[in-house]
Amino acid sequence: MVQVKVFGNKDSLFCTRIEWALKLKGVEYEYLQEDLKNKSPELLKYNPVHKKVPVLLHEGKAVAESLVILEYIDEAWKQNPLLPQDPHERATARFWAKFGDDKVVTASVEACYSQGEVKEKAIESTKELLAILEKEITGKKFFAGDGIGYLDLAIGWVPLGLSVIEEVGEMKVFEADKFPCLHEWSKNFMDIPLVKECLPTRESIVEYFRG
Ligand SMILES: N[C@@H](CCC(=O)N[C@@H](CS)C(=O)NCC(=O)O)C(=O)O
CATH class of the missing domain: 3.40.30.10 (Glutaredoxin)
Structure with missing residues (x-):
């Protein structure tokens, strides 16, 4: 069973x-x-x-x-640990995961669905938040180091999610030239077969966001 x-x-x-x-x-x-x-x-x-x-x-x-x-x-399940062992590193990973959900998800979704001045402000604030994440990933292959961990999974919505949000919201927030390290991370993350295997198709998320 x-x-x-x-x-x-x-x-x-x-x-x-x-x-x-x-x-x-x-x-x-x-x-x-x-x-x-x-x-x-x-x-x-x-x-x-x-x-x-x-x-x-x-x-x-x-x-x-x-x-x-x-x-x-x-x-x-203790095998293949997702969080680091060091307490401070664990707390830091949780901090950034919460930052991603509380700040980046909220701002980008607001930018997607709002209009006018509210939309412009939400776009700006999404970019500011992404710039903070950009600093976090600079110099690393993955947030967790050489391989993926908890924080990579937590931020893992960004590559597909943000591009769908951009399409549905008819805007641009995640420019490759402004966020080169986050883009590099996105590519590395999306290249992992296990990551690709679980992702829905872009079309179905676009439809979901439009719905
Ligand atoms: N903070 C929650 C968010 C989960 C969430 O927003 N789930 C959405 C789907 S993406 C949902 O169930 N929506 C149904 C509803 O709000 O009624 C988590 O991390 O699990």
Whole structure:
């Protein structure tokens, strides 16, 4: 019997993170595709607070919130560690993961869907936030070092997600000449077969964002 289930939606890059982590750990799982316009009773039962995907179910116990799930996976399956061992490095990786979700996701999504002055401001603030991430990745192949880790998975929505946000929002925020190191990281990250394997198609995310 499968001990691990993921309640997700294939067009959600928050959910892709979870698949990347499980595959890196070599953990088998069952993927339950949620219709976000008609959520299953199980999803509502296992994530009653936020009612969002992803939710991980392990031996009948639920974990919600993708960054929390990544940490859970790292603690439950010790092989191929995702977080560094050093406490300060661990805290720093968590800090930047939260920065990505709280700041970069929020600003770029706002830029995508807003208009006029609000849009212009959100575009500017997205670029400022990306410049901060650019500094973080400068001089490194991956955020975690030579190989990918927790922070790479957390920032992993950027290559495909930002380009879709740019298309749907009819704007440009992630210019290659302004963010050369982040672009290089994006290329290195997207070249990893396991990363590619879990990603939805660009067309389906575009449709998802338009919806
Ligand atoms: N902070 C959450 C965000 C998850 C999230 O926003 N999930 C979206 C799909 S991308 C969702 O379930 N949306 C359904 C809804 O808001 O009703 C996480 O990291 O897990």
